Amino acid sequence: MSIAARRARERAQRHQLIITAARELAESEGWDAVTTRRLSERVEYSQPVLYSHFKGKDAIVRAVAIEGFAELASKLRAAREASQEPGDDPKAVLRQVAMAYLDFARTHSALYEAMFVMPIAVPFATEETPEELREAFGEFVRALEPVAGKYHPGTFAEVVWAALHGLATLTHDRRIPAEHQQDRIDLLMDQLTRPG
Incomplete structure (x- = not known):
């Protein structure tokens, strides 16, 4: 060498x-x-x-966040692929992806904070968006495509992401009790996937 x-x-x-x-x-x-x-x-x-x-702490937080997005993409992909057998209910796949997201936020709270709460100089939804972020968001889109109906899968994914982020943040901050998280996911999935 x-x-x-x-x-x-x-x-x-x-x-x-x-x-x-x-x-x-x-x-x-x-x-x-x-x-x-x-x-x-x-x-x-x-x-x-x-x-x-x-250059300083902000650059370190940015690097941590990007690493976190790669890990989140992997977790979401594993949840989607594990529950996506032929003939499976797309709602069940979406539910597993949602639970994987919330589990990631719960078990990696500081990492999640770096990714979604702290200000980081990372462009979202632009040509300059790092591949790790694109891949994490892409996993949402892939899980949601079968249930998006008349809505654009990317827009539908943004709404689901926003809802899950709200649940993750409110649970972490103890604004809502953690023990009812499964009920919230069931309610959210029922509302998002009902025919309309």
Whole structure:
């Protein structure tokens, strides 16, 4: 392996180490605890090394969010494919995708916050949208196409995404009780998929 290739590999490893440390710190103590000073201590690199990878905390949060979208796309795809056997009820597929989304938000609350709550310099719904975001949204569209009816699948997916985001956020903030989440999903799916 050439020296340049080794250095590039080490740089990529440091980059990922910083992202992973930021996620772990945010999940355990919240995003306010994620500072370049704390991260440099945690990864055992100086702050100038961190700044050689990221301009600051906002850039780190952006990288964490993009990584989160890739993970969300994978979870949604797995839920869609696992429940999408020939002859399956499209509503059941949609229900599984919705539950996977809410489970992701519940089990990765700081990551979800980086993706959907914190301001990040990531364009949504434009030509510049990162592939990870496109893929996550695409999973919604693929799950919804069979039940979208007269509505454009992308627009229908935006409405479902907004509803699920509302449920995830209200549950996380304890504005609504978590124990009724399945009932909410059933009600939402019934309303979204009824003939009309």
